Amino acid sequence: MQPRRPTRQVTLGDDRVGFVRIGGGLNGTTPAPISVQTMTTGYTHGIDKCVAEINRLTAAGAEVVRVAVPERKDTEALKEIIPQVRVPIVADVHFHFKRALEAVEAGVHKIRLNPGNIQDRDQVIEVINACKAAQGGRGIPIRIGVNEGSIIERKDKQKRLKELGAFFHDNKRGYLLAIMITKLEEYLDIFYEQNFHDIVISAKSMDVPTVVDAYTEISKRFDHPLHLGVTHAGPKETGCIRSVVALGTLIANGIGDTIRISYASDSKYEVEDGLEMLYSLGVRERKGAELIACPTCGRIQVDLVSLVQDVRNKVSTQIQLPIKLAVMGCIVNGPGEAEGADVAVFAGDRKGIIYVQGEKVANVPEEEILSRLLEECLKFQDKVKRGEAKLGEKKVEIIPPDPIGELGSGWEKAAHDHKGKGVSLTVGGA
Numbered sequence: 001m002q003p004r005r006p007t008r009q010v011t012l013g014d015d016r017v018g019f020v021r022i023g024g025g026l027n028g029t030t031p032a033p034i035s036v037q038t039m040t041t042g043y044t045h046g047i048d049k050c051v052a053e054i055n056r057l058t059a060a061g062a063e064v065v066r067v068a069v070p071e072r073k074d075t076e077a078l079k080e081i082i083p084q085v086r087v088p089i090v091a092d093v094h095f096h097f098k099r100a101l102e103a104v105e106a107g108v109h110k111i112r113l114n115p116g117n118i119q120d121r122d123q124v125i126e127v128i129n130a131c132k133a134a135q136g137g138r139g140i141p142i143r144i145g146v147n148e149g150s151i152i153e154r155k156d157k158q159k160r161l162k163e164l165g166a167f168f169h170d171n172k173r174g175y176l177l178a179i180m181i182t183k184l185e186e187y188l189d190i191f192y193e194q195n196f197h198d199i200v201i202s203a204k205s206m207d208v209p210t211v212v213d214a215y216t217e218i219s220k221r222f223d224h225p226l227h228l229g230v231t232h233a234g235p236k237e238t239g240c241i242r243s244v245v246a247l248g249t250l251i252a253n254g255i256g257d258t259i260r261i262s263y264a265s266d267s268k269y270e271v272e273d274g275l276e277m278l279y280s281l282g283v284r285e286r287k288g289a290e291l292i293a294c295p296t297c298g299r300i301q302v303d304l305v306s307l308v309q310d311v312r313n314k315v316s317t318q319i320q321l322p323i324k325l326a327v328m329g330c331i332v333n334g335p336g337e338a339e340g341a342d343v344a345v346f347a348g349d350r351k352g353i354i355y356v357q358g359e360k361v362a363n364v365p366e367e368e369i370l371s372r373l374l375e376e377c378l379k380f381q382d383k384v385k386r387g388e389a390k391l392g393e394k395k396v397e398i399i400p401p402d403p404i405g406e407l408g409s410g411w412e413k414a415a416h417d418h419k420g421k422g423v424s425l426t427v428g429g430a
């Protein structure tokens with residue numbers, strides 16, 4: 001992992017919804033944790049549904065929520081939506097700069113502009129001035145979202161394209177990168193002339209190598225925080241891989257200050273997967289249980305796949321602390337893989353043995369594993385909250401259960417076949 005790239009910091013929010021900082025490390029600021037954003041999928045002018053969706057996404061962990069405002073009725077609706085939610089709201093503005101002005105007036109916390117479709121200099125200046133004066137003069141930030149398809153005209157465009165094209169000549173995506181950076185330079189000039197620096201930059205594409213190259217090059221040239229994303233990533237099943245490969249690579253390289261994973265599906269998955277990615281990279285402190293589970297194999301003697309899903313659903317709503325929880329199909333690799341788990345179950349022949357911080361607490365039939373495991377997790381969580389136990393305090397030194405006796409794992413045959421041959425069953429050999 002590379003150290004995080006320092007940037008200017010921007011802040012969005014208000015006293016009621018709270019404040020979210022993005023980026024940092026320059027000008028005496030402390031870098032903020034990488035935040036997770038998402039976008040609503042319903043119509044913004046459908047006020048009740050929009051509020052319900054924003055609140056559902058906030059409950060899932062979204063720290064910033066963006067809404068589309070294609071029409072006047074959408075920016076009008078913001079006046080009623082914003083007082084009913086508890087998260088900073090971003091207005092996604094395309095084509096009509098007046099939507100940005102209306103959204104600012106309605107109390108939105110950030111504006112996203114697309115240089116590809118709001119290009120008129122005077123209009124951009126009007127939006128900048130409105131954002132400067134917003135929130136009683138405290139101001140709100142603007143994200144400049146350069147997408148693959150955005151185009152900007154400038155007098156020296158061809159000259160600059162040639163310069164940058166030469167720079168990127170050995171990169172097959174060089175021409176696109178040249179256009180993106182050219183557009184950003186021109187657009188940013190308008191902001192700098194107005195002495196406006198509350199800026200976040202994004203440069204999305206649906207192509208993973210292009211996303212990685214674009215953000216890498218932009219991070220070398222500008223000191224504004226970066227909003228990472230892969231656009232049009234597709235359905236969750238494939239979009240997850242596309243997004244996590246691109247964003248994970250950049251974050252591991254120290255690039256990126258806020259993320260939005262985008263799927264053609266319920267936006268709550270964007271939030272859940274974004275958070276999980278940040279937890280997995282170790283750049284965010286985990287909230288809620290960390291679930292470890294074996295992939296199952298021909299040794300399995302319980303319905304582990306269903307058990308894991310049931311455990312995940314239960315702990316996601318009932319466990320608030322980062323308890324490490326292991327659900328293992330058998331003892332072959334179990335103790336090694338579950339090392340460090342606070343709570344663990346090892347399944348055997350339609351039964352499971354449960355451990356809490358290395359201590360065996362129960363041996364229950366398959367149908368009772370879920371309820372007993374949850375009960376032990378809740379009891380352990382309470383003990384931690386009362387200060388009677390510490391997370392990850394005890395390394396799990398599990399003395400593996402006897403596979404033949406306690407777990408009844410059907411290895412009697414193996415033991416029987418090898419009886420008298422001096423064979424012992426050992427842990428960790430699968």
Ligand code: SF4
Pocket residue numbers: 294295296297298299300328329330331332333334430
């Ligand atoms: S060996 Fe055991 S722990 Fe490993 S995948 Fe198979 S059932 Fe799961």
